[in-house]
Amino acid sequence: MQDGYTTADGRKIGGVVMEMKNITLRFGGVVAIENISFDIREGEIRAIIGPNGAGKSSMLNVISGFYIPSEGEVWYRGEKRPQMRPYKVAQQGIARTFQNIALFEGMSVLDNVMTGRLGHMKSGLFAQALWKGKAEAEEVVNREVAEKVIDFLEIQHIRKTPVGRLPYGLKKRVELARALAAEPKLLLLDEPMAGMNVEEKEDMSRFILDVNDEFGTTITLIEHDMGVVMDLSDRVVVMDYGKKIGDGTPDEVRNNQQVIDAYLGVSND
Amino acid sequence: MFYREAGDFKTSYEQDNQTFPIKFDRYRYYVVLAIAFLVVPFVINDYWANAILLPFLIYAIASIGLNILVGYAGQVSLGTGGFMAVGAYACYKLMTAMPEVSMFIHVLIAGGITAGVCVIFGLPSLRIKGFYLAVATLAAQFFLVWLFNRVPWFYNYSASGQISAPERDVFGILITGPNAPAWATYMFSLIFLTFCALVARNLTRGTIGRSWMAIRDMDIAAEIIGVNPLKAKLTAFAVSGFFIGISGALFFSVYLGAVEVGEAFGISKSFLVLFMVIIGGLGSIFGSFAGAAFLVLLPVVLKVVGVDVLGWPTDIVAHFQLVIVGALIIVFLIMEPHGLAQLWRVAKEKLRLWPFPH
Numbered sequence: 044m045q046d047g048y049t050t051a052d053g054r055k056i057g058g059v060v061m062e063m064k065n066i067t068l069r070f071g072g073v074v075a076i077e078n079i080s081f082d083i084r085e086g087e088i089r090a091i092i093g094p095n096g097a098g099k100s101s102m103l104n105v106i107s108g109f110y111i112p113s114e115g116e117v118w119y120r121g122e123k124r125p126q127m128r129p130y131k132v133a134q135q136g137i138a139r140t141f142q143n144i145a146l147f148e149g150m151s152v153l154d155n156v157m158t159g160r161l162g163h164m165k166s167g168l169f170a171q172a173l174w175k176g177k178a179e180a181e182e183v184v185n186r187e188v189a190e191k192v193i194d195f196l197e198i199q200h201i202r203k204t205p206v207g208r209l210p211y212g213l214k215k216r217v218e219l220a221r222a223l224a225a226e227p228k229l230l231l232l233d234e235p236m237a238g239m240n241v242e243e244k245e246d247m248s249r250f251i252l253d254v255n256d257e258f259g260t261t262i263t264l265i266e267h268d269m270g271v272v273m274d275l276s277d278r279v280v281v282m283d284y285g286k287k288i289g290d291g292t293p294d295e296v297r298n299n300q301q302v303i304d305a306y307l308g309v310s311n312d
Numbered sequence: 313m314f315y316r317e318a319g320d321f322k323t324s325y326e327q328d329n330q331t332f333p334i335k336f337d338r339y340r341y342y343v344v345l346a347i348a349f350l351v352v353p354f355v356i357n358d359y360w361a362n363a364i365l366l367p368f369l370i371y372a373i374a375s376i377g378l379n380i381l382v383g384y385a386g387q388v389s390l391g392t393g394g395f396m397a398v399g400a401y402a403c404y405k406l407m408t409a410m411p412e413v414s415m416f417i418h419v420l421i422a423g424g425i426t427a428g429v430c431v432i433f434g435l436p437s438l439r440i441k442g443f444y445l446a447v448a449t450l451a452a453q454f455f456l457v458w459l460f461n462r463v464p465w466f467y468n469y470s471a472s473g474q475i476s477a478p479e480r481d482v483f484g485i486l487i488t489g490p491n492a493p494a495w496a497t498y499m500f501s502l503i504f505l506t507f508c509a510l511v512a513r514n515l516t517r518g519t520i521g522r523s524w525m526a527i528r529d530m531d532i533a534a535e536i537i538g539v540n541p542l543k544a545k546l547t548a549f550a551v552s553g554f555f556i557g558i559s560g561a562l563f564f565s566v567y568l569g570a571v572e573v574g575e576a577f578g579i580s581k582s583f584l585v586l587f588m589v590i591i592g593g594l595g596s597i598f599g600s601f602a603g604a605a606f607l608v609l610l611p612v613v614l615k616v617v618g619v620d621v622l623g624w625p626t627d628i629v630a631h632f633q634l635v636i637v638g639a640l641i642i643v644f645l646i647m648e649p650h651g652l653a654q655l656w657r658v659a660k661e662k663l664r665l666w667p668f669p670h
Contacts, residue, residue, distance in 0.1 A: 107536055133538035145533035147526050149595065158526050162538040164519040168547060174514035182518060183325045225538065 047084055050277050057085030059118075060229060060261050061106065066115035068101055068285075075101040076112070077285045083229065088255055089263045090276035092296075094305060097282040099265045100142060103231050106263070107139050108132035120228075134162045138227035140218045142234045142265075148207040152217050155206055156193060159224030160185040192223045195257075196250060212243045216250070223254060230254070232264040236271060244268065248275055273297065281305070331513050348502055353495040361494035363612055366567045369501040370559050372604040375588040376512045376597060377555030382586070383594035384516055385548035386528025387437050391430075391449035393581035394456030395553055397573050398426045399560025401466050404475045407488075407565065408468055415480050415487060419504065419561045426557020427550040429456075434549030438542055441531075453582055460573040476570035488565045497566045504562060508555050512597055515551060524548050525595070587637065591644050593653025602652040610637065 047056040061083040068076040076098045083089045091099045104110040105117065108129040117124045119135065138159070147155055164181055171178040193199055196216050201209060206217060215235060222230055235251065236244045248271055254260050266272045272279065273293040281289035281296055283305040289296045296302055322328045332338040356365065374396060381389050402422035406413070433452040437445050460466045467475045479489035486492040487500045515521050523544040526534035535541050564571045571577075584607065592603020611633050618629035648654055 109532075109536060128540075129536045130538050130540050133536060139536060141533065145530050145536075147529035147533070149529050150522070150525050154522055154525070158522050158534075158537055158539070161519060161523060161526075166519070168515075168520065168551075171518045171520055172511045172514050174518070178514070178518055179326060179329065182329060186325045186329075221537065 050087075054086065054256075054277075056087045056277065059083070060085045060120060062118040063102075063105070064116040064118060066102070066105060066112045066117070068098070068105060068110055069113045074285050076105070076282075078115070079280075079282070079285075079287045080115075081280050081287065081290055083261060083263055084278075085261055086255070086259055087261060087277040088251070088275055089261075090272045090279045091263065091265050091282060092267070092269070092272055092279055093282035093288075096284075098285040099282055100233055102282070103139065103233050103263070103265060106229075107137060107231055133225070136225075136228035137231065138222035138225040138229075139231035140215075140222050140233060140235060142237065144211075144214045144218055146206045146214055146218055146221070149205070151203050151205055152198060152209070152220075153189065153193070153202045155217055156189045156202075156220045156224045157185065159192075159221040160189055162225060163188075188226070189224050192220050195253070196220045196223070212239055215239070215243075215247065219247075219250065223258075223260075226258070227260060229261045229263065232262065232266075234265050234267065236266055236268055244271060251275060329517065331517070345506070349499075353499055356494050356498055358494050361498050362567075364608060365498055366501055368605055368608045369498070369505045370562045370567055371585065371588060371608060372601050373501075373505050373508050373562070374556050374559035374585045375592060375600040375604050376508055377552045377559065378585050379589045379592075379594065379597070379600045380512060380516070380524070380555070381548050381552035382589055383596065383599070384521060384528065385524040385545060385552075386441075387434070387545060387548060388442065388446040389449040389552070390446050390579070390582045390586065391433060391452035391456070392556055392585040393577040393579060394453040395426050395430055395556040396560030396563060396581060397456055397460055397577035398429045398553075399423060399557030400564035400571055400577065401460055401475065401573075402426065402557065403561035403565050404477065405466070405468075407478060407480060411478070411480070415482050415500070415565070419558055419565070422561035423554040423557035426560065427553040430549045430553025430556070431546050434546055434553075437545050437549070450579075450582075453579055457573055457577060472572075474570055474572050475564065477565040480565075488569065490569060492566075501562050501566055504558055508558060509597060509601075512551075512555070516597065520544075520547060528595075587641055591640060591651050593651030594649070596650070596653035598656065599651050599653030602656070606652065607637070 047058055049055055059082045062080075063082070064080050066076055066079050067074070079102070091102055093099050101110060105112050108127055108131070111126055147158065150158075164185055166178045166181050170176065193202055196219060198213065198216055198220060201213065206214065209217065219232070219235065232251070236247050239247065251262060251264070252275065255262055264276070276293060278291060279289070279293055279296045280287060281299070281302045288301040288305055289299040291299070322333065327333070330338070332341050352365070374392060378389065378392050381387050399422045402425040403418055406418040406421055407415075410418075433449060436448040440448065461473065467473055477488040479486055479491065481487060482500065485496045487496045516524070523534065523539040526537065526539050527541060527544045531541060534544070560577070563576070568576060588603035588607050589600065590603070591606055592601070593599025614629055614633050614636070615626075618624045618632065619626055644651055
């Protein structure tokens with residue numbers, strides 16, 4: 044498996060991008076994640092599922108550097124990642140969205156998307172104070188990338204609208220746009236379809252597949268809608284009470300007895 | 313009716329990033345600049361300069377500075393008076409130590425020194441926010457005033473403990489001291505205000521401004537997106553301190569001429585500038601101008617109406633002013649937290665379609 048594999052629909056999946064090795068995360072006496080290992084391969088859509096409180100979001104927070112694991116190692120692109128602040132992780136090409144939308148409400152959609160480009164904009168304080176010249180040129184170059192993303196996600200009509208005025212479904216899309224604008228190698232989506240109706244879910248699924256397809260972005264997502272997860276993802280990690288109880292293709296996971304038990308419950312006799 | 317953006321197309325991102333993307337706004341801005349630079353200096357007299365224009369220009373610089381910190385970066389500060397004092401004393405020390413250097417450079421260096429001091433007092437912002445940060449900056453306010461009162465080196469061991477600006481000229485024209493002509497002091501302050509407003513606008517429309525606003529709106533998300541919170545917060549303190557220092561230097565050297573630190577840069581000054589920012593509009597450069605104009609004009613208008621027109625005693629009018637300012641702050645906080653700038657924005661949106669709203 045080291046060289047990757049080919050998916051059912053014929054996409055080539057590359058080598059390991061990110062590997063979680065024996066991650067344990069404790070908050071005081073509470074064990075949120077217990078000794079979990081799994082890998083994320085280049086170009087795949089990797090899902091993390093599990094019942095409420097299983098530790099899925101904590102896992103995503105570990106990947107994005109927001110939580111520091113109590114034990115275990117995070118390997119990113121063949122190197123062990125040292126402890127680093129979340130903004131450094133972002134600069135390494137990992138972008139994410141949040142379960143409860145975390146947009147900058149006071150800014151316009153365009154400005155929100157442009158914040159995703161921060162890591163690519165290097166002009167200093169004095170260049171920006173002058174504006175004309177370097178800062179403006181850089182702004183234009185990055186604006187073009189941001190506009191591409193805005194086009195891609197079909198939110199052109201609201202680019203100048205303050206985010207606070209948008210409905211929920213659009214906010215989710217803007218958040219995805221902000222993450223995409225960073226041109227990430229690895230995109231983490233925390234419940235991208237939570238609270239959406241069927242049509243919005245279909246739109247969002249299409250965007251996720253398109254992102255993976257067109258930009259070759261590796262995607263890791265958490266989702267509760269099993270239909271969506273099984274359709275979208277190439278491989279699934281199943282968590283329950285902080286432990287990994289299953290890992291494999293959607294079909295394998297679906298037939299895993301432990302997974303069925305976790306979701307449906309086990310009778311006690 | 314007179315406000316149209318239809319047919320005003322942008323064909324490049326440069327055009328879309330302009331300060332005034334709408335033609336009408338742009339022309340109005342040029343007209344205002346032309347009047348400020350070419351007309352006002354010829355008609356100005358001492359009363360207008362000292363009662364209205366100079367305080368307006370100087371407070372506008374201070375409130376732009378504070379607006380960057382509070383309105384854009386979301387870091388509450390009650391230390392404005394203290395930081396203005398740093399600018400004033402830095403300017404004083406520079407003026408007396410190096411009389412031959414141009415005042416422009418002194419004021420800029422005073423701003424730079426204040427920026428440094430502001431960064432030091434901004435360090436707690438990395439750990440605390442909101443009210444707690446406000447209290448920390450309040451400590452800066454009291455400490456700095458105490459420092460300038462207690463250490464004689466700062467006021468060159470003068471017997472009164474005051475600092476007073478020696479006469480200095482720029483290109484042969486006096487701009488400090490009692491004999492400086494009104495138009496010269498006005499022009500000197502106006503140049504700095506224009507410079508500060510342009511720099512503030514440039515910073516807030518670009519990357520740095522966006523990282524400030526990201527920190528303000530949601531600091532955790534900002535960090536995960538790649539904003540370095542340390543850098544964003546400290547640059548906000550530095551830029552804000554730079555502007556506040558410039559305004560303090562001008563306030564002392566050009567406007568007052570002689571300063572007793574507790575009186576001129578006390579806690580009430582911090583609140584005055586904060587009120588300007590709140591009434592004018594948090595997170596808006598135009599709001600800084602509006603707030604400064606409002607709070608500078610209010611006492612003058614009240615005095616004219618109360619004392620000259622209605623014939624009330626001066627002290628009653630002075631007390632009325634406190635009541636009105638207090639009431640206005642409450643009204644603004646409840647009704648329109650984004651201040652005069654937001655009212656202006658709403659008015660513009662309404663005027664776009666008026667008188668044919670469909």
